Amino acid sequence: MNVSTAIAERFSCRSYKTDAIPGEMIHTILEAGRLAxxxxxxxxxxxxxxxSDDARTKIVETAFLKGIPMKWALNAPVFFVLGMVRSTTTHKVAPLLSGIDYPWVDIGIAGEHMALQATELGLGTCWIGWIHKKRLRNIVGWPRNIRPAAILTCGCPAENTDHPRRGRLELNALTSYIK
Ligand SMILES: Cc1cc2nc3c(=O)[nH]c(=O)nc-3n(C[C@H](O)[C@H](O)[C@H](O)COP(=O)(O)O)c2cc1C
Structure with a gap:
């Protein structure tokens, strides 16, 4: 699958088969994040x-914020929790001058590398940002310097999975050309 196809095929998958994902696939997806x-x-x-069923259930039941129904995530056999570590110079001092919060940009790139890699492997993913970061950190056993930033659910899409194409703004509403 080429990159254009992976970009076009990726969608937020909210219906999964519970089958486990082979370790090599998990490794390939992690590598895609690492190379961002x-x-x-x-x-x-x-x-x-x-x-583990226990940890995923605990995350869904206690570390998802209320208000958005996300019980569907229980069926996803893998949660990739994306965490962030801030360095002093690039992540604390530089943003004071530039106003750009670099690590959030970086985490977004890494996570989407992973989502696209999963798409190539025939897997579905969904970003989840509606999380309680302290509870999630406790469940995954991270120290205080790692801040949970998002979860990517991952697994084989269920047979009957609907792929709703979410609307996108037209390019001309998003883009200006400076010649
Ligand atoms: C940073 C981020 C956080 C998101 N958080 C959630 C979430 O908490 N729950 C959820 O069901 N979908 C979540 N989504 C998925 C978006 O709703 C979805 O990407 C968007 O509606 C476009 O649909 P598509 O991914 O199918 O193209 C999130 C997406 C991103 C990029």
Missing amino acids: PSACNQQPWRFAVVT
């Missing part, structure tokens, strides 16, 4: 791979 670019090559991402 980052400001000053700081690589602020950390990954926790959650596969």
Whole structure:
């Protein structure tokens, strides 16, 4: 699958088969995150791979914020928890001058590398940002310097999975050309 196809095929998968994902696939997805670019090559991402039923259930029941129904995530056999470590210079001092919060940009790139890699492997993913970061950190056993930033659910899409194409703004509403 080429990159354009992976970009076109990826969608937020909210219906999974419960079958486990082979370890090599998990490794390939993690590698795709690891190879992402980052400001000053700081690589602020950390990954926790959650596969046990107990831990995933605990995350869904206690570390998802209320208000958005997300019980569907229970069926996803893998949660990639994306964490962030802040460096002093690039992540604390530089943003005071530039106003750009670099590690969030970096985590977004790494996570989407992973989502696209999963797509190539025939897997579905969904970003989850509606999380309680302290509870999630406790469940995955991270120290205080790693801040949970998001979860990517991952697994084989269920047979009947609907792929709703979410609308996108037209390019001309998003783009200006400066010649
Ligand atoms: C940073 C981020 C956080 C998101 N958080 C959630 C979430 O908490 N729950 C959820 O069901 N979907 C979540 N999504 C998925 C978006 O709703 C989805 O990407 C968007 O509606 C576009 O649909 P598509 O991914 O199918 O193209 C999130 C996506 C991103 C990028």
